[in-house]
Amino acid sequence: MDLSKYFLYASSLTTAGVIVAIVVYYMFGKQLQTVKQSDSERPMLDDNTPLLQLRLQAHERMIIFVDRINPANLLLRLHQQGIEIGALQLMAVNEIKTEFQHNITQQLYLEAATWNVIRKLKDDTIAMVNNAVKNLPTDASGVELSKKVLHYMSEIDENPYELTMGLIKQDIQKLF
Structure with a gap:
């Protein structure tokens, strides 16, 4: 029983961690991609800008x-x-x-x-x-x-x- 409680506890923590990661990704992922894109575009100036x-x-x-x-x-x-x-x-x-x-x-x-x-x-x-x-x-x-x-x-x-x-x-x- 001790082992089953341990697996139950570990699986609930893992599930909660995955849910938190998904929520954070959806909340901040778009903003992080925008920041990464603007940082990568900044040094490269097109001749026509x-x-x-x-x-x-x-x-x-x-x-x-x-x-x-x-x-x-x-x-x-x-x-x-x-x-x-x-x-x-x-x-x-x-x-x-x-x-x-x-x-x-x-x-x-x-x-x-x-x-x-x-x-x-x-x-x-x-x-x-x-x-x-x-x-x-x-x-x-x-x-x-x-x-x-x-x-x-x-x-x-x-x-x-x-x-x-x-x-x-x-x-x-x-x-x-």
Whole structure:
């Protein structure tokens, strides 16, 4: 009798365990499959997905931004015959800030580290222009400001604008 009670007890526990497992499977199985599918689909981006297109567009826009705030391009683009140093400084700083504000939403599609580098590059460029103005006489011309900034850029071992573009390109490669 002892053995039959044992088998009866074991079979009732087994039956209860199976019933609990079936109930849990039906309650949470569908959710687990959905989570597994979304996890497996996340790293694989199809070439036609809107997210991939947005991320590529964001990287393209950031390369354009970096190129536009590069002093070699910025000062040539803004230079006008006979422009005063203060006017060129104001135009350069405003141009950098406007370009940055125009592209601020692109940070959603970039890696945080890349966005931080871009933001720091923007701040450093503004500081470079402002510091160059501090070291020049107040009656200096815009040409002198351009020469000062470009001279400073020529003394830097590694061009930060090219390095930032390289970082953005590396991020693009990670998408594929």
